[in-house]
Amino acid sequence: MDCLFCKIVAGDIPAKKIYEDDLVVAFHDIAPQAPVHFLVIPKKHIRTLNDLTEADRELAGHILFVAQKLALELGCEAGFRVAMNCNELGGQTVYHIHLHVLGQRPLAWPPG
Ligand code: AMP
Ligand code: ZN
Secondary structure (H helix, E strand, C coil): CCCHHHHHHHCCCCCCEEEECCCEEEEECCCCCCCEEEEEEECCCCCCHHHCCHHHHHHHHHHHHHHHHHHHHCCCCCCEEEECCCCHHHCCCCCCCCEEEEECCCCCCCCC
């Protein structure tokens, strides 16, 4: 399958990995938009948030929990943001779901 993030999961493309377990991988974003900007992705290929199913409930919760754990480990206790872009209008460019975690700068609301 020609998926960039599946290749990162497989180790075929290098990434600055922060964390890995049976279900997820987390790595630093290649074009960081904040001093801390990493992605948490499922190892399972899920194309968009719309493709999530009941069977993925536990996985979806695990992604959030890993995001929280790593954000705190990386010094974002003052605050951080998580975001998941869905489809073209939502700003998604890589079609393997990923939770962005951004921190260590003030984050405006609403986002652009
Ligand atoms: P999105 O626009 O929400 O689909 O986000 C895709 C994100 O993946 C962007 O923030 C990119 O900078 C990031 N990205 C693309 N290629 C890589 C890569 N090889 N390693 C790490 N992050 C990447
Ligand atoms: Zn994939």
